[in-house]
Amino acid sequence: MATKYKQYVDRMLEAEKDLFDEFKKIHDAYSEKQDELQSAYNEKGAKVLEVLNEWENKLCSQSEKGGYGSFTPKLAEKFREEIKKHFPYIDHIGIQVSYAPVEIPSTDAFTLKRIDLS
Numbered sequence: 001m002a003t004k005y006k007q008y009v010d011r012m013l014e015a016e017k018d019l020f021d022e023f024k025k026i027h028d029a030y031s032e033k034q035d036e037l038q039s040a041y042n043e044k045g046a047k048v049l050e051v052l053n054e055w056e057n058k059l060c061s062q063s064e065k066g067g068y069g070s071f072t073p074k075l076a077e078k079f080r081e082e083i084k085k086h087f088p089y090i091d092h093i094g095i096q097v098s099y100a101p102v103e104i105p106s107t108d109a110f111t112l113k114r115i116d117l118s
Contacts, residue, residue: 003078004059004075005059005075005078005082006082008059008079009079009083011055012051012052013086016051019047019048019051020048020086022044023044023045023048023087024087026044027087027090030089030092031088034089034092038092038095038097041089041092041093042093042094042095045090045092045093046093046094048090049093049094052080052083052090055079056076056080059075059076059079060075060076
């Protein structure tokens with residue numbers, strides 16, 4: 001029998017099958033073209049994150065009822081790690097990409113002052 005967090009992941013993926021099937025398509029394309037698809041990935045991923053948070057809260061609230069509230073952070077982490085097995089780039093949702101030019105300071109602007117030790 002699978003552990004509780006794995007059961008919750010499986011139940012979530014089944015309950016929201018259409019959403020996760022659609023997200024899987026863009027997730028797979030994103031793995032190859034991250035810069036081009038970041039905004040579309042963020043848009044689709046926002047709904048996915050809402051569902052993940054909802055199911056994570058369900059899982060952790062069940063744990064707290066049993067008196068094991070101190071293990072909730074570890075349980076949530078295991079839940080997220082299980083999700084990453086299905087969607088390795090899940091943590092890339094929400095990344096903002098900007099291509100602002102970077103100024104490189106000239107070497108003339110930096111000088112060291114000599115200390116007179118005499």
